[in-house]
Amino acid sequence: MGTKTVDETGAETGPEAKTDEEKVNVTKTDAAAADEVTGADTEIDDSAEGDEVEGLEGLAEDETEGPSGVGQGAAAVASVGLGLVSLTGGWIGTVAAARETLVGQLETASTATVSTQVKEIYGDAWHATAMWGGIFALVALIVGVVVLARPAFGAPGKPQAPWIKSVAWAGVSLGVIGLLLAVLKYTDILLGLPSTS
DSSP states (O other), rough: OOEOOOOOOSSSEEOOOOOHHHHHHHHHHHHHHHHHHHOOOHHHHHHHHHHHHHHHHHHHHHHSSSSSSSHHHHHHHHHHHHHHHHHOOOHHHHHHHHHHHHHHHHSSSTTSOHHHIIIIIIIIHHHHHHHHHHHHHHHHHHHHHHHHHHHSSTTTTOOOOOOHHHHHHHHHHHHHHHHHHHHOOOOOOOSSOOOOO
16 A cells, blocks of 8 residues: 655655646546536436427417317306206296286285286286296207307317217207297196186
8 A cells, every 4th residue: 555645835745646647637537527417418408498398389389279168168058057947947037926926916906806816916927937937948048059059150170079069959958948838838838827717
């Protein structure tokens, strides 16, 4: 094993002492190795950044290609909701019927015939309920048809999602049924007023 000594000038002496040239060569070799490593890292980072940029560009293109269908889906669901309200009745129809009942009670004299009292108090309320049900059914029908017809006027080549079509068809169906029932109720064909004679 060799010994290493340092003289007064700070230079190493002994068998393991390195000359200045060797030290410079070692330093250059270490710097070259470090450059190779950082160069490889840079190439990896550049390619990764390029992939990220391409991915972001693709995402931006997808967003700008056309509508995502969220509005159409919401309108289809609204059509179904309006169709259900037309069948089950809503608070607007209930309030309108109660108002017609009150108006009928106020305007009908106590000496009026039974058929007049029934018509004014109950018949008008029944017709008001049928009318509001028909309005909701008509709106449900129109919204459903607009959703189904929208792709013909939208971006070409962008098909409508199947679930949107299904829900819109359900809204149209409920609208047609609700409108038919409203007409039948309003004309007294379905659940007409009882005969008082």
